[in-house]
Amino acid sequence: MLELYNTASRHQEPFEPVDGETARVYSCGPTVYDFPHIGNLRTFVLNDILCRYLAFKGWEVHHVMNITDVDDKTIAGALTQGVSLSEYTQQYTEYFFEDLETLNIKPAWKYPRATDHIKQMQTLIEKILDNGHGYEVAGNVYFDISSFADYGKLSGIEPEELGGGEYTRLDDEYDREDAGDFVLWKAAKPDEPSWDSPWGPGRPGWHIECSVMSMEYLGPTLDIHTGAVDLIFPHHENEIAQSEAATGQQFVRFWVHGEHLIVEGEKMSKSLGNFYTLRDLLKEGYSPQAIRHQLLTAHYRQQLNFTLEGLEQSERAMQRLNTFIERLPRLPLPQGSSKEAGERIDEARSNFEQVMDDDLNVPGALGVVFELIKDINTLIDAGELRDQDRVVLRDFLVQADSVLGLMTNQLEEAEREPALDEEIKALIAEREQARNDGDFARADQIRDQLTAQGIILEDTAEGTIWRRK
């Protein structure tokens, strides 16, 4: 049974969808003001693994991820570039989707945009006001945290401490009654995009967007809400307050938070010059497969120290995986099946699910896959792998990869018919003849020529097999 660590309880708890069929998952999506960086992408990869595994467990998955396309940063960006807000956010929204596709992240069920839900936000704010949890000051609407008894429950923050102490960052921009109160609706400033509302022209606060878009598509109670740890406070705390103040029902059953990644041991930031986007890494020649793998090497609740050396290690690990997958279908194997291979694959299948059930232990799951590869290679070397084993093995790899998403392309590619040029086939045959004749100079010449074309030859006891580089 799947167990997930729930930030709300600080414990790992058995999970199943409340209705037993459909897992309703909401993830905080990007604010589309810039390219996603590698840290953002780690969180999106976590969402992906979670949703893929929920599907693996047999549930329908309704995954909603919002696009925040109106906030201080997007407004400022649009102003700087001299384009409209929607033009500005549209381009970064597209970059975001491109990056998801590059990293083999499965599309969510819905990607609602904040600006398409302004009306619903106003409705929810009115509900909050009606229920006595908010107040308006000069066109700004605030949430009154003192009216919500459970405020601070998720993050463990005491409301009394907010606004006090040396870490306060309150400014005088807004007229709040209490330092901890947060804005639901912001009155428009000159030159800012705005929408009409019962409180005058303005725009929604950031937190209200997520409450509205999650409940709009998933109902008042979500099975799982994800995000990175920095969102626990204030964002998720505020979402709970708003949503439950409006509906009177539990907002989220499981809060799943991903740890940050750091770069070369330090917090990633533009000023430190250790800020990577996916595009930066691709330009350096790293493969999307290795990047995804590197993001999966640490458990999601551990900080991941992202380094270029680590990426190199992932490249090599993926090479091992790819070589295995690509040569598997071309190995000449005797008919039948072997007991030992069957047992090993069954064991891997069961271990894989067991470690993933344990709060999505992806590094453990990778260990299971690589351990199996080693065992199967040993059987191959011993001449004990049979052709039926290969079918069962491939079935397992496909199943495991429905979760990991690391070898989708390779598995498909490997199954394709060789489609080798006649010319290449002839060269391989010629090389065979040359080797038999002892003309190794000619044989090596042909091998080098094919290597240059990206075809790698391997001489096995059963004949020469090939794979692409």
Place this chain on the structure above:
RNA sequence: GGCGGCGUAGCCAAGAGGUUAAGGCAGCGGUCUGCAAAACCGCUAUUCACCGGUUCGAUUCCGGUCGCCGCCUCCA
């Protein structure tokens, strides 16, 4: 100051109160090969930051020390 986490081999990283402490990368030595490639075998942590405690037994639980990181209303 408050809250959370981490410290396992050269590097990355799982892990369990007690059989051989996964797996990947790197290294060394072999096997296979005409040579390669791929793969396999062996070696690379008698030990899990340090000090106490609980226990028949702890690296795993508890307390403390040191070191590192993150959050505390921009932040994935």
